[in-house]
Amino acid sequence: MANRLASATSPYLQQHADNPVDWWEWGEEAFAEARRRDVPILLSVGYAACHWCHVMAHESFEDDEVARVLNANFVAVKVDREERPDVDAVYMNATTALTGHGGWPMTCALTPDGDPFFAGTYFPREQFLALLANITRVWTEQRPEVLASGAHIASRLREVAAPTAGSAISPDDLDAAVVTLRRQFDDARGGFVGAPKFPPSMVLEFLLRDHARTGSPDALAMASRTCEAMARGGMFDQLAGGFARYAVDADWVVPHFEKMLYDNAQLMRVYAHLWRATGDELARRIASETAEFVIRDLGTEAGGFASALDADTVVDGRSVEGLTYVWTPDELRGVLGDEDGTRAAELLSVTPQGTFEHGTSTLQLRRDPDDAQWWEQVRARLLVTRGERPQPARDDKVVTSWNGLAIAGLADAGVLLDRPDLVQAAVRCAEFVVGTHLVDGRLRRASRDGVVGSAAGVADDHGNLAEGLLALHQATGDVRWLDATTTVLDVALEHFVDADGVVHDTADDAEQLFARPRAITDNAEPSGTSSLAGAWLTAAALTGQTRYREAAERALESVAPLATREPRFGGWALSVAEAAVTGPLQVAVVGEGEGESADAMVAAARASSSPGLVVIHGQPDSPGQPLLEARPLVGGEPAAYVCRGFVCDAPVTTVDDLRRALGRS
CATH class of the missing domain: 3.40.30.10 (Glutaredoxin)
Known part of the structure; x- marks a missing residue:
């Protein structure tokens, strides 16, 4: 055989x-x-x-x-x-x-x-x-x-599978979506009613963008409550960082233990954006620890990121779920001693009865430790012991779409949290994916051990990779990421969009199945349609290419009926719609220096949570940078140019003036 x-x-x-x-x-x-x-x-x-x-x-x-x-x-x-x-x-x-x-x-x-x-x-x-x-x-x-x-x-x-007609998602539609989500929200536990509970990453992004546009207290409260509940429960790895796939219960206590790249890539971005909106230090810590988990545990030698850590650990030929991660009070005392072990069990909700199976417990951190230094020492000791246990297997194929999400998350978290190491990890990943997965101008779906597979890229590979490259272009100012993006998005326009502007998941020259797939729901990751809509919209703001904005608007119209009726399944489409109704808000900063200078103005621009914002920084007339063309220094000093909704203000030269310009509706 x-x-x-x-x-x-x-x-x-x-x-x-x-x-x-x-x-x-x-x-x-x-x-x-x-x-x-x-x-x-x-x-x-x-x-x-x-x-x-x-x-x-x-x-x-x-x-x-x-x-x-x-x-x-x-x-x-x-x-x-x-x-x-x-x-x-x-x-x-x-x-x-x-x-x-x-x-x-x-x-x-x-x-x-x-x-x-x-x-x-x-x-x-x-x-x-x-x-x-x-x-x-x-x-x-x-x-x-x-x-x-x-x-x-x-x-x-x-x-x-045939598409249904839709119309543009309006501000009223977005307001109504928040009302619908509010009815479905679990006030006591965060997230949305029922179990199991999956991390609603894209819905959280929509709620943060809606709050930025409207000031809605409900939108911010739902996002903040859910993020805190997920971060403090057993679904977040309290020792090593990173989120499990979902919680089997309504209280976020017991996870399904697999840890997926696409979840963690999106969640690090959401928590970074929550920190930007609120200054919440828990959000900052979770964003950082999630990014560190992705780099440390999912990073591959070639620079990309592996797909997942398994839900199970294999012991004596048997697959045991959660074995690596769960503890008993006796195990904590055995590692830490009686006093510290008992104290840690109380802090981490490890009980004699257990919260998982066979008297074991997942680790929760429902409150901040009284002694941060003590906790860091305890955490380090427990992590060493856990590392000596059998470990879950790693699915080390590198998927284009999910690596695009990781590039976006690392780039955003890196610039917002002032973590250049995260931006550098995003650069290394982008170099690998663009260099290996883009073959003769066409994307492939996945690689392993640095060798690309034969499966063709689908729509979300193009949309999510472009999203990541656009975030990285804004983080670094490197024009090669904008160039790579336009290549990817032009292929998508040519091969994934039909004459009616409808986005299909497979290219017109791909293998023909009994039906041509076309997903319109945002589930674990953005659908092909909404991911491309978001990337086209951002690319239009950065390049001035109206064909990209027109493609984005047509794509949003095609998913509008479902996204507005069932917002829990249209989180990214609604996030993109928030950007469409708010933007573009383009900020171009020219010049160099610190203090009351270019760097300070860039930081001020990035602190804005406007859904339609794009920020680019470089020298006047930098090659390949449309937003920097014909934008000189002012009096020989750095300057910021702000355009909102296709109308431009006079340039400003101070951080305060830039903040005032960004604050105007």
Whole structure:
């Protein structure tokens, strides 16, 4: 049996390389084999950090009997959803339509033409064997009905994917979205009602931008309360920094322990922006510690950032969730001694009964320690001991989209928190992604060990990378990031946007699936549509290219019906809309120096939380910098040029005058 997954760039696929199942990677070769053998496709989709994917792998895909049945009656295809989000998207739509819910692992039966005729998620071994037998029976005995069903499902999903007309998101729509969110807000615990609770990163960004535009106390209160609750609960790693994927409870106590790059990239930016808006030192600390986690624990040798740390830790061949992170009071006393251990248990909510499983507790920090120096010593000692435990595996593929989010987060946190090391990490990441993932002018989705994969970049790869490069351009003034951005955004305009201005997730020359995916909801990360809308809008402000702003406005119109009706699922679209109705607010600072000078004016400009703000700094007429053209020094001294809504003020030469100019509505 050929081991077709051994050389895959995906760690998830490599986890299955030694299964007795005769796996194929997604591609025409697999479908040709299904046609040749006249058998259906069994499609299994998951990702490396997925707990229940591991469970199904151990129960079924490592089992000889299951493998025998699969190999005899199917062509088995394994897909990493993070490497092929297009494949995941179309079959997840089918799974949701057929079952009413989705998730991973995803299990689908397809015709050799790729039409789905059965879909589900996790199946225990005996149910999975029964399912395989049933699919084999109906494929053999009821072939015409199966083919007709698959074709009908595919046709209906294509119809559902068709875009609906929308209109521009207005200030009134944004105000109404805040009201809707307020009704759904959990006052007691932060976040939004129900459990599990995922970090609402993009909604938090929208609330901060709305507060900046309107002064809404509700918007700021919801953002601040949620950020504090997440930071003080068990979802935040109180020892090493960084956030877990979500909390299984409404109080943010018990996390699902996987730590994803996309969450932490977005949250470091949100907390930095919250600190800018409020001066809250907790927000500043969490932004810094999250950035440090990303660099230390997800950084790769080549400069990019790995995708995730696993939810599970493997011990004696068993996957145990949370083993690395949880503690008992006795364990704390064993490391710290009786006095400090008891004191730490009280501070960190580690109880004899436990807050997790088997009498263990996650670590919470519901209040600031009375003695900061003592706490830092305790934290360091606990972290050393934790480092001696078995550690979760790392999914070390580098995904373009999520690295774009990391570049944006590091660049913003770096300039706002005065952390040049964070900006430098963003530069190193950008150099790797642009140098490796941009091949012959087209983006690829992912790389591993410095080698880029064959999967084509999708819309959110283009939008999120451009967002990051634009933030880095503003942080550094380096024109190469603006040049790279325009390359990426022009490709998106040419290949991802149809004649009606609708953004699709795949390029017009990409592999054609049974439906062309088009996500309009912001879930764990911005959708392709909203990510591109945001990048186009910022690029328009920095370059003066009206075609970018027009593309952004059309993209926002296409997602407006959903984003305004269900704001929890349109956080980034609403954030971009805040920028569209407020901006552009362009600040160009020319000259050098400190004190009452260029650097001080740049800092004052960056302190503004206006949603439509872009800031650029350099010498007059710097090549490739449209905002610096024809903007000289004033009396030989540094000057700031402010334009709001396509109207420009006279230049100012003092920080106070700049603040007054920025404060005018």
